[in-house]
Amino acid sequence: MKIHEYQGRQLLKDAGVSVPGGRMVESVDDAVAAATELFDGGATLAVIKAQVHAGGRGKAGFVKLVKTVDEAKEAAEFMLTNRMVSVQTGPDGLDVNRLLIAEGVDIDREFYLAITVDRAKNTNTLIASAEGGVEIEAVAESNPDAILKVPMHPIRGLEPFQARELAFNLGFKGKQINQAAGIMLKLADLFRSTDASLAEINPLITTPPCDKHPDGQVLAIDAKFTFDDNALFRHKDIAAMFDPAEENASEIRANEHGLSYVALDGNIGCLVNGAGLAMSTMDIIKLHGGEPANFLDVGGSATEEAVTEAFEIILSDDAVKGVLVNIFGGIMECDKIARAIVGSAKEVGFKVPLVVRLEGTNVAAARTILEDAKSEIPTMVTATDLSDAAKKVCAAV
Ligand code: GDP
Numbered sequence: 001m002k003i004h005e006y007q008g009r010q011l012l013k014d015a016g017v018s019v020p021g022g023r024m025v026e027s028v029d030d031a032v033a034a035a036t037e038l039f040d041g042g043a044t045l046a047v048i049k050a051q052v053h054a055g056g057r058g059k060a061g062f063v064k065l066v067k068t069v070d071e072a073k074e075a076a077e078f079m080l081t082n083r084m085v086s087v088q089t090g091p092d093g094l095d096v097n098r099l100l101i102a103e104g105v106d107i108d109r110e111f112y113l114a115i116t117v118d119r120a121k122n123t124n125t126l127i128a129s130a131e132g133g134v135e136i137e138a139v140a141e142s143n144p145d146a147i148l149k150v151p152m153h154p155i156r157g158l159e160p161f162q163a164r165e166l167a168f169n170l171g172f173k174g175k176q177i178n179q180a181a182g183i184m185l186k187l188a189d190l191f192r193s194t195d196a197s198l199a200e201i202n203p204l205i206t207t208p209p210c211d212k213h214p215d216g217q218v219l220a221i222d223a224k225f226t227f228d229d230n231a232l233f234r235h236k237d238i239a240a241m242f243d244p245a246e247e248n249a250s251e252i253r254a255n256e257h258g259l260s261y262v263a264l265d266g267n268i269g270c271l272v273n274g275a276g277l278a279m280s281t282m283d284i285i286k287l288h289g290g291e292p293a294n295f296l297d298v299g300g301s302a303t304e305e306a307v308t309e310a311f312e313i314i315l316s317d318d319a320v321k322g323v324l325v326n327i328f329g330g331i332m333e334c335d336k337i338a339r340a341i342v343g344s345a346k347e348v349g350f351k352v353p354l355v356v357r358l359e360g361t362n363v364a365a366a367r368t369i370l371e372d373a374k375s376e377i378p379t380m381v382t383a384t385d386l387s388d389a390a391k392k393v394c395a396a397v
């Protein structure tokens, strides 16, 4: 599960990381009120930032520095009425419903700091760069040596000496070294205690020296977190940060019914029991020249309710021009599944071709049920095996 920047900033702040103050708003009026409060409070710079679950906002024009309430109003109006298209959103872009109005800061240097799971090394790893900011992807590509990685011990976590060494290697100077190392250690604690899979601050910045802070300050001015869904049950506070507006509606609906569903770009809807079988089904569709419209695992039990819900979700996607049902009856008997398919197909109503392949316990009885239902579900075709099913559905679409 992802959260918004303003929520991530709050987590950082609660963990003791210095973050400039700010407020989330959902309307231009509230944006004006928040900016007025900042400027009346003595701020000379504010930043208006679109709150969406995608990065690349800076380059897309959805992070704007403003010096007056009027400029803040204009930026807020622009962001709340235009879709944001960035390198991370795809061409259709995203609707922006929330903004962060935050105190703007002067920047001396921008760093990149993140913790994520390094699957090749089987460890959580701290990743950092002295060349942080909006070009970090380009840096990783053209100058990978500028990206430093520190593997974290599975039990000891990030150790203070590692954090200090990294802060030093990144070029932090004087009092900034301890500040930066402190932030790394706090981020590591936060990552572990929240069961995060990504905790990223880009940029982590230093401010130029001033009278109040002769060594400058180290501040987090962006925050991105992703959490392990399987651990959310023990983090009610984080689960409560979920914003359904940012997620695919079909995926949310499937989730509520205990189905694993991932929307894809193709036109063949897949209804399968078991994640491995779902993966093989997508593979074999591609092998025969088709493109799957989704990954869908209805789970081991495949009840009539689950199958009906799954059909409805698949058919709610206008791109779907055919459906492949691939069910293996192991513990669950095929005849029960066949009845569920027929019952729900009648209920949902099929206009596109439906190819059904069943295998396993009681498959003979199941085939009879499907055969008998053909007059009621005219677009249904049965298949004898997985290749046959994939060929038939690819040919049909
Ligand atoms: P992202 O592009 O979606 O990652 O959005 P960020 O929050 O990282 O902002 C993008 C860039 O805007 C940063 O790398 C900074 O260069 C700039 N920026 C953001 N906030 C401030 C600020 O308070 N002051 C200044 N001077 N620049 C900022």
Ligand code: MN
Residues within 6 Å of the ligand: 133, 202, 203, 222
């Ligand atoms: Mn950023």
